[in-house]
Amino acid sequence: MTATPATAPVKVLLVDDEGLVRSGFRMLLDTEDGITVVGEATNGLEAVDEAIRCRPDVVLMDIRMPKVDGIAATARIASTRGLEGVRILVLTTYDTDENVFDALEAGASGFLLKDAGPSELLHAVRVVAAGEALLAPSVTRRLISQVTARRAADRDADARLAVLTERERQVLGLVGRGLSNAEIGAELHLSPATARTHVSHAMAKLGARDRAQLVVIAYETGLVLPGT
Numbered sequence: 001m002t003a004t005p006a007t008a009p010v011k012v013l014l015v016d017d018e019g020l021v022r023s024g025f026r027m028l029l030d031t032e033d034g035i036t037v038v039g040e041a042t043n044g045l046e047a048v049d050e051a052i053r054c055r056p057d058v059v060l061m062d063i064r065m066p067k068v069d070g071i072a073a074t075a076r077i078a079s080t081r082g083l084e085g086v087r088i089l090v091l092t093t094y095d096t097d098e099n100v101f102d103a104l105e106a107g108a109s110g111f112l113l114k115d116a117g118p119s120e121l122l123h124a125v126r127v128v129a130a131g132e133a134l135l136a137p138s139v140t141r142r143l144i145s146q147v148t149a150r151r152a153a154d155r156d157a158d159a160r161l162a163v164l165t166e167r168e169r170q171v172l173g174l175v176g177r178g179l180s181n182a183e184i185g186a187e188l189h190l191s192p193a194t195a196r197t198h199v200s201h202a203m204a205k206l207g208a209r210d211r212a213q214l215v216v217i218a219y220e221t222g223l224v225l226p227g228t
Helices: 019-030 044-054 070-078 100-106 118-129 137-151 157-161 166-176 181-188 192-206 211-220
Strands: 010-015 035-041 058-062 087-092 110-113
Touching: 010 019, 010 044, 010 118, 019 035, 019 118, 035 044, 035 118, 044 058, 044 070, 058 070, 058 118, 070 087, 070 100, 087 118, 100 211, 110 118, 166 181, 166 192, 166 211, 181 192, 192 211
Parallel strands: 010 035, 010 058, 058 087, 087 110
Antiparallel strands: none
């Protein structure tokens, strides 16, 4: 009988200018099966260097840091060759942080409040590592508000969506509503694998780095409306 190969642990890079915060995260993550901390950084500049050095799966990124902040660091990591597979989970103390939209546009895959419980943080790391988008509910409300305000200035929505097939538009709308591949498949009577393929095609055609950016595009173009 052939043994099932062990799954590689999720590699995490911690980025925060407060040593106590990093220590707390490390203590939590390193004691969890399937997750390992591979590096730490105290500012955005160090974060980019560490990401290149240790090639993490997930970066836990603080926003407000000296030298280079978390948004700039996120943009640099997202645009660095060889780091395309790195997912960034942005942490903030404020559920009304004005930088939510900017962080997602820069390439963040998720947003979580620092006061989230241990189980929420562990879940967030695993969700983001798996390529899904993750937004705290209060942050989602803030995001929708900001995107709705900006959408009025986006007069090229139809042109942006013209590259998609009708099925891909449907899938994009469901991604924008927060559905997983399995849920999208059930909604459209597709297999999860087929749903995943449509999501991948939409990402490629729209130049989206991950599902979080697809969510932003769905709201920007009016494909998903607040409250739907």
